[in-house]
Amino acid sequence: MQLKESQVAVLETASADEATSVDAVAEATDLPPETVTGAVFELEEEGLVAIEERVDETISLTDEGVTYADERLPEIRLYEAAVDAGAADEPAQMGQVIGASGLEGAGVDIALSNYARKGYGSIDSGEITADPDADSASDAEANALETLADAEETAADAVDVEGDVLDGLERRGLLERSESTVREVTLTERAVTELMAGIETAETVGQVTPELLTSGEWDEVEFAEYNVEADAERFEGGRVHILRQTAERVKETLVGMGFQEMEGPHVDADFWINDCLFMPQDHPARTHWDRFALEAPTHIDDLPDQLVADVERAHREGVGEDGEGYHSPWDEEFARALALRGHTTSLSTRYLSGEQIGEIEPPARFFSVEKVYRNDTLDPTHLLEFFQIEGWVMAEDLSVRDLMGTFEEFYAQFGITDIEFKPHYNPYTEPSFELFGTHPTTGELVEIGNSGIFREEMLAPLGVDCDVMAWGLALERLLMLMYGFEDIRDIHGTLCDLKLLRETEVTY
Incomplete structure (x- = not known):
């Protein structure tokens, strides 16, 4: 049986007893992951491997999220400044409280938009109040940021944070979720039989070059097939806001x-x-x-x-x-x-x-x-x-x-x-x-x-x-x-x- 070099490498690396990930095969063979992925799909069509897929989700903080994990959320800084200004007893001037909090620019808008939502107090006609019963130490979003701050990426199913809290942080642009498709391959019985019988490496060409055309060799070589179902990196281009x-x-x-x-x-x-x-x-x-x-x-x-x-x-x-x-x-x-x-x-x-x-x-x-x-x-x-x-x-x-x-x-x-x-x-x-x-x-x-x-x-x-x-x-x-x-x-x-x-x- 003749197969392409990349297909042979996959068969010789994979196992019939346990699943091997595409990334592990790529690392073992020094082949690019996309090359291994294409070879795996081609081998599946030949009945030589079985493919299992799963989607892994990871969570990581954005730069803004890392900043707030270190410096505290803007609404918490505003609340603490309001308490210090006596707003738990009587309304304080909002401008003075904002100045005392050290917030500037977009941080002020973010603090104001989340202050009342979280029950820290109220803002009305340029005055701010602070709820004395509010507990900033139990702020679910702040605690989630602290939990996630120690790792660059964390598996979503390993995070001990409520889903709605993660959703809120994502809407605020403080964390990012990323999904990756993990493919694992296992050799079939036919693959084991063919390996035992011996598999030859077929010479294939993946690209038409000027030399092939001018020499006439293009008519004699075997071209590799393209797999249009193979993974490709997705790019989100810019677009006009609705x-x-x-x-x-x-x-x-x-x-x-x-x-x-x-x-x-x-x-x-x-x-x-x-x-x-x-x-x-x-x-x-x-x-x-x-x-x-x-x-x-x-x-x-x-x-x-x-x-x-x-x-x-x-x-x-x-x-x-x-x-x-x-x-x-x-x-x-x-x-x-x-x-x-x-x-x-x-x-x-x-x-x-x-x-x-x-x-x-x-x-x-x-x-x-x-x-x-x-x-x-x-x-x-x-x-x-x-x-x-x-x-x-x-x-x-x-x-x-x-x-x-x-x-x-x-x-x-x-x-x-x-x-x-x-x-x-x-x-x-x-x-x-x-x-x-x-x-x-x-x-x-x-x-x-x-x-x-x-x-x-x-x-x-x-x-x-x-x-x-x-x-x-x-x-x-x-x-x-x-x-x-x-x-x-x-x-x-x-x-x-x-x-x-x-x-x-x-x-x-």
Whole structure:
């Protein structure tokens, strides 16, 4: 019997009495594991070996997991700092506690997102409390990290940690699971018989070379067969995030409805973000707890003088004969303060005023799909940064019916036809209403946006003398209605499910 050299090597190394792994055969024969695997499958087809397969799962900590195993989880550091600050007795200022914890950057967000979830206390309106009965020493995730920290890789079935704890650490990106298929071979009776009779090594060629072709030897040699079922290393290539895919689809939809796209700075003056929207400067949403101010630079240099004067007059005195304004403090220095925009309506004020691209004549339609930043409490439907679908239409004699019809047409493009509307109050629109959609999994109504007709007190200083209807919609909430996600963090942020992101396709 003639066999290829690699097949002969496998037969001479394997045993009929006990199973031998492919890796063990490769080590004994100095052949690459993939070569041995191919030879094993070929021998199985000839009835010379039997193959048994099993899948082994191993667990190892990521670099971030190793760091937290050494330095403690961010939420534990935050809790201990809160206890030291007396938050177990009365609420403490969150900024002071965060500073005392030594947390920075992403560590702060991670601590805040897990603090209340684990029962360490509560966070509300810039204050933090600590539950005196919480026991950070019994934190299951922290203890699991300590258990896994001593070994580079650990067999999953040998880890004394609850499965849901491991799942939580994996979602947080603190551990990785890897699976490997282990194949073991055993010689059959026929193989033993052939070995006893003697097996010759056949010369085979695995690759066509220029020399074989030019010499004509290709017609005389025996080519090795390719086994397309042999294992190959899997590579996960990069792909566009489903949130970005949805954003692009929203843009295409709005362009198809006749809208033009706006663009502008993520960091802007409070003047454009709030003052131009007829938002009083003492409004709770404009406190330092609800906005992300810049440390350097702190203020914008250039603002249009006449527009600043007109906006200030609207705030102090109102607009028109019946306008009264707010009779509240208005400070130009505060208006010049820089912050991360809390909504993309700052783009709308720039465009409507003519400062961005020049004067715009009605009728006109503009939109943007860009990121905004708010100091919200993290939960399944809120993040510190998210995407907002901003839009407005400038035309004569617009009504709420026009606005509702626009929404119904827009959401119908995404298969959502059960939009509900609820009256609402905004300082810059009248009338105003919120939009709600039904979550496909839970059946609950989910708020998906805010809208209204811009007030005269906002439009007059900007130089606009016709109606403008506008809205701000949540891109992530749209994605939740389309695909049934119940937690925004499943697709966005440090806890997102990478497998879900790889497998979910945004369809048109």
